[in-house]
Amino acid sequence: MPPIEHLASIPDETLILPPDVSATALREALNQLAKIVGSNNVQVHTKESMKPDDEGHYYNLPKEHDLFYILEKDTFLASGLVAPGSTEEVSQIVKLANKYLVPLWPVSIGRNLGYGGSAPRLRGSIVLDLGARMNKVLDVSVRDCTCLLEPGVSYFALHDYLQKNGFKNLWIDNPDLGGGSVVGNALDRGAGYTPYGEHFSMHCGMEVVLPTGEVMRTGMGSLPGSNTWQTFQYGYGPYPDGIFTQSNYGIVTKMGFWLMPDPGGYQSYLFTFQNDSDLPAIVESVRILRIGMVIQNSPTIRNTLLDAATYGPKSDYTTSEKPLQDSEIDEIANKIKVGRWSLYGAMYGPKPMRDLQWETIKATFMKIPGAKYEFAQPVAEGEKMSVLQMRDETLRGLPNTYELGWLNWTSPRGSLLGFSPISPASGFDANKQYQMVLKRFQEFGFDYLGTFIVGWRELHHIVCLTFDKTNPSERKRAHRCIEALIDDAAAEGYGEYRTHLCYMDQLASAYSWGNGASLKFNEQLKDSLDPNGILAPGKSGVWPARLRGRGFELKRSTERKSESTMIAKNQPSNRRSISSHLKL
Amino acid sequence: MPPIEHLASIPDETLILPPDVSATALREALNQLAKIVGSNNVQVHTKESMKPDDEGHYYNLPKEHDLFYILEKDTFLASGLVAPGSTEEVSQIVKLANKYLVPLWPVSIGRNLGYGGSAPRLRGSIVLDLGARMNKVLDVSVRDCTCLLEPGVSYFALHDYLQKNGFKNLWIDNPDLGGGSVVGNALDRGAGYTPYGEHFSMHCGMEVVLPTGEVMRTGMGSLPGSNTWQTFQYGYGPYPDGIFTQSNYGIVTKMGFWLMPDPGGYQSYLFTFQNDSDLPAIVESVRILRIGMVIQNSPTIRNTLLDAATYGPKSDYTTSEKPLQDSEIDEIANKIKVGRWSLYGAMYGPKPMRDLQWETIKATFMKIPGAKYEFAQPVAEGEKMSVLQMRDETLRGLPNTYELGWLNWTSPRGSLLGFSPISPASGFDANKQYQMVLKRFQEFGFDYLGTFIVGWRELHHIVCLTFDKTNPSERKRAHRCIEALIDDAAAEGYGEYRTHLCYMDQLASAYSWGNGASLKFNEQLKDSLDPNGILAPGKSGVWPARLRGRGFELKRSTERKSESTMIAKNQPSNRRSISSHLKL
Known part of the structure; x- marks a missing residue:
């Protein structure tokens, strides 16, 4: 990535121009940005400056394109990057973007893996890298059990901060990977696994730079001198925080969170279930105990292969390159001592409380024939960690990266494409969803790796499609597979709660009740708040008026649809023919 | 209230015209409304048709003005009322309102007592009485423990419905009075007392008629055929529900809620504390146990006088007409066997669980010298209910109207003006707030009736100013008192979470961080979503462009401020002189 000093020497034709922006304007904008943030904090990107694939490791993420690109590597390519150091700088950058019509794509840290990483939806956007310099824990209250964070604070960093600054009594809640941004995850409505796992519910107060550069604080933060910005979510009048999630209406520069005080005790557990067909009974039980406040x-x-993949690649288990079948999966389950389904949970509180919970939890799940349970043991010296030992950490808010393991299931350059439909937390729906995905995965030649999670009341089905991004045929199969699944799901009343960049338009058009009322409403807000359409155009399928209907949407074409149906029907495992037939 | 048939016989000069609307236009609009909903479901109001005060009972609420009027009775007077029977009719009404520029003031049931009842903020608005005909429980899921309601479903009605239709396992959560709308309360971000007490957090999914007449569903409701509208709150993309609370951006015609399944056991309790000065220690303990998930x-x-007022009027206790002093309050506390502060709480779950909780709860509060505790006993035949017995019902989701009792503390035509600041849940802040209010109440001649409630993390201070609405002097003192308190609170960083119609502008201007960024943002949304400014103008201080700056705002004038300070300083108990000096 050439630093901005080299901008003059880069030929016009290699610049990644956003719509309506000339090479001259882009150069001028980048130079002006450098004046705001310092030239060290601006980059210019070209196709040539993209990182080679073998550098594309999680610890050295590219910020100009999607690490796990599913379309071409340069489809979602940024024209540059700017890293502000303060809210005031963000505001100035936004005003400048309005002047030059340069679209900005804000990322907190940019680890939205499986959904696009830090890549912009609209090619040529400048990545607004908030986290690089705005990464401070601004406040922690041990009295209120709250914190106020900048976007660059990762789960690792927050945990470290609390440990090192006298706040050991405060737990955090992290998702499966600890390197992401606490703010970014909550803004994308991500989740973790402690009682504070629903991250948006547990946020309290925002500072937002609006698309015109105005700075606003939400909730009690809009009262000068307020002492409850991080304790009371709502404030007075319309409560806007939700419209700044999964959206392009504002840039969140500070965000408050509630933290769980040490619950006075903790115990994780694992139940393993022998049969693929046990899924409905498990889900029914979890729902009842979850809504009943026992869990x-x-x-x-988790299904067998997700655990298997955490331990090692497919080649450790089999020489087969085809999707594994029942008997093969049974064999693996036996080998690694997990179930066809494995339930990883935990109890929080003093032992006498947990004993009471455990009585009910154990009695409930052990009713399922063949069920077994165990508790996590300390990791013995030199021993490989079990998935239970890994989950034991995650479930108590110790950030980690264990789950990166399964990315490499079929390839050392393994990539992830997430598919995350929501359904009722019923056994019937869990099974229907599972079968639906299994069928498509078999058709398109992938192993099913997945997990079911009961939130407050709903079932999140997290399907982890792993693929080799350096294999164009595999990328294309992966793309078609998820494209088909989004339609399959919608036809049954299931909708994803988030999606990869390349499906944002398809998914937005699936949420079409009332003649597309929701998308129209979102567009109306967009046009009011961002009249020049500079902030994250296309995010969640919401395009600004200036760019709407100009062909930037990636909708699923009828042609594509019939083509993919045809292929799915006739040649489920012929990779070569799909690769040669499909154009992305 | 003359039915619409008499419209022709009503002289122009008695019609209550909204701004920019001629008598002819209003007549035409009302006649057109009758065509949409049927003439039985439209009313026209005049000053003459206002209900006399002695009819202004809670069970027979006026819908044309505030039952508990604090300014003049006709200050917030509606020009008419329309009661739609369906979302489609609401949509047609909204389109018509746009045509005639007639403002609509939607109410669910209209029992926003203490904050304006069903009266419109802008004189001449037509009350959109949603609840009168749209009052069905549309769906209950015993599997998911959810329901879908129309705005007219009261807490009483929901409870009855569940009891009578085989859903006895599902509890509801009601606020202090059971006659209000479940939907309306949640939209105003009200609260109750079970673990599901924070009503907006516990809602799931809305149907909204936008100010242009478009109909939208939020969350998973925007996916056609969705089966998770009432189980997953967010859906995909920007999450808008919050901007339809305390707002004038849309009319909620259906709303989903989560219901708590029977927790398997329940026990309410009362701790009484002897000293006025015990408040900080109590609040500190509640916060720690609440955030610690024990409570x-x-x-x-609750303070002594709130409980005393629940049992009977002030005249039952004393002949004094002045604010009661410490020794007098002590005497009353002894007489009715409550504390200077009394903590009413409950535990939810099977007995062994509750026993563990109780151990901690009891040990914590009994540390405060002089503390006592008791459990509710069954009400004996013919015996008067104790406040503990009343709270025992409220805390387990049995709707009731016991708390109406204290309205009549000083007058049989007692009225209520609510003042509800939010503060940190600390002993220091609780005491500071209490003293702040006490001082003003003494100055303006009122007894302090109040209660402190720890929400998720914040402290709600609910101050119940009771006054005799038929006494103009008393109304004026009440008005000035709260006006002063809003400023007092803001100066210390405390802000109210809701307020009466007559303080909406004052309070909105207190939430002024960043040069009024929040109000500007709200106005921008308003202008985009409601270009003609027909929906609830002035609600929460948000005026549409058409009506902004035309003198409809009720801001606190400097003149008034100095006047009230002068009076407060010099003549704290001289009612007559205040009455003759103040003009509203």
Whole structure:
């Protein structure tokens, strides 16, 4: 990535121009940005400056394109990057973007893995890298058990901060990977696994730079001198925080969170279930105990291969390159001592409390024939960690990266494409969803790796499609597979709660009740708040008036649809023919 | 209230015209409304048709003005009323309102007592009485423990419905009075007392008629055929529900809620504390146990006189007409066997669980010298109910109207003006707030009736100013008192979470961080979503462009401020002189 000093030497034709912006304007904008943030904090990107694939490791993320690109590597390519150091700088950058019509794509840290990483939806956007310099824990209250964070604070960093600054009594709640941004995850409505796992519910107060550069604080933060910005969510009048999630209406520069005080005790547990067909009974039980306040958090119901992949690649288990079948999966389950479904959960509180919970939890799940349970043991010296030992950490808010393991299931350059439909937390729906995905995965030649999670009341089905991004045919199959699944799901009343960049338009058009009332409403807000359409155009399928209907939407074409149906029907495992037939 | 048939016989000069609307236009609009909903469901109001005060009982609420009027009775007077029977009719009404520029003031049931009842903020608005005909429980899921309601479903009605239709396992959560709308309360971000007490948090999914007449569903409701509208709150993309609370951006015609399944056991309790000065220690303890997940709900910390007023009027206790002093309050506390502060709480779950909780709860509060505790006993035949017995019902989701009792503390035509600041849940802040209010109440001649409630993390201070609405002097003192308190509170960083119609502008201007960024943002949304400014103008201080700056705002004038300070300083108890000096 050439630093901004080299901008003059870069030929016009290699610049990644956003719509309506000339090379001259882009150069001028980048130079002006450098004046705001310092030239060290601006980058210019070209196709040539993209990182080679073998550098594309999680610890050295590219910020100009999607690490796990599913379309072409340069489809969602940024024209540059700017890293502000303060809210005031963000505001100035936004005003400048309005002047030059340069679209900005804000990322907190940019680890939205499986959904696009830090890549912009609209090619040529400048990545607004908030986290690089705005990464401070601004406040922690041990009295109120709250914190106020900048976007660059990762789960690792927050945990470290609390440990090192006398706040050991405060737990955090992290998702499966600890390197992401606490703010960014909550803004994308992500989740973790302690009783504070639903991250948006547990946020309290925002500072937002609006698309015109105005700075606003929400909730009690809009009262000068307020002492409850991080304790009371709402404030007075319309409560806007939700419209700044999964959206392009504002840039969140500070965000408050509630933290769980040490619950006075903790115990994780694992139930393993022998049969693929046990899924409905498990889900029914989790729902009842979860809504009944016996289970205090969101346990995960993982299938065999997700655990297997955490331990090692497919080649450790089999020479087969085809999707594994029942008997093969049974064999693996036996080998690694997990179930066809494994329930990883935890109890929070003093032992006498947990004993009472455990009585009910154990009695409930042990009713399922063949069920077994165990508790996590300390990791012995030199021993490989079990998935239970890994989950034991995650479930108590110790950030980690264990789950990166399964990315490499079929390839050392393994990539992830997330598919995350929501359904009722019923056995019937869990099974229907599972079968639906299994069928498509078999058709398109992928192993099913997935997990079911009961949130407050709903079932999150997290399907982890792993693929080799350096294999164009595999990328295309992966793309078609998820495209088909989004339609499959919608036809049954299931909708994803988030999606990869390349499906944002398809998914937005699936949420079409009332003649597309929701998308129209979102567009109306967009046009009012961002009249020049500079902030994250296309995010969640919401395009600004200036760019709407100009062909930037990635909708699923009828042609594509019939083509993919045809392929799915006739040639489920012929990779070569799909690769040669499909154009992305 | 003359039915619409008499419209022709009503002289122009008695019609209550909204701004920019001629008598002819209003007549035409009312006649057109009758065509949409049927003439039985439209009313026209005049000053003459206002209900006399002695009819202004809670069970027979006026819908054309505030039952508990604090300014003049006709200040917030509606020009008419329309009662739609369906979302489609609401949509047609809204389109018509746009045509005639007639403002609509939607109410669910209209029992926003203490904050304006069903009266419109802008004189001449037509009350959109949603609840009168749209009052069905549309769906209950015993599997998911959810329901879908129309705005007219009261807490009483929901409870009855569940009891009579085989859903006895599902509890509801009601605020202090059971006659209000479940939907309306949640939209105003009200609260109750079970673990599901924070009503907006516990809602799931809305149907909204936008100010242009478009109909939208939020969350998963925007996916056609969705089966998770009432189980997953967010859907995909920007999450808008919050901007339809305390707002004038849309009319909620259906709303989903989560219901708590029978927790398997229940026990309410009362701790009484002898000393006025015990408040800080109580609040500190509640916060720690609440955030520590030992206390599962929001207990109330009530002062002596609130309990006393629940039992009977002031004249039952004393002949004094002045604000009661410490020794007098002590005497009353002894007489009715409550504390200077009384903590009413409950535990939810099977007995062994509750026993563990109780151990901690008891040990904590009994540390405060002089503390006592008791459990509710069954009400004996012919015996008067104790406040503990009343709270025992409220805390387990049995709707009731016991708390109406204290309205009549000083007058049989007692009225209520609510003042509800939010503060940190600390002993220091609780005491500071209490002293702040006490001082003003003494100055303006009122007894302090109040309660402190710890929500998720914040402290709600609910101050119940009771006054005799038929006494103009008393109304004026009440008005000035709260006006002063809003400023007092803001100066210390405390802000109210809701307020009466007559303080909406004052309070909105207190939330002024960043040069009024929040109000500007709200106005921008308003202008985009409601270009003609027909929906609830002035609600929460948000005026549409058409009506902004034309003198409809009720801001606190400097003149008034100095006047009130002068009076407060010099003549704290001289009612007559205040009455003759103040003009409203």
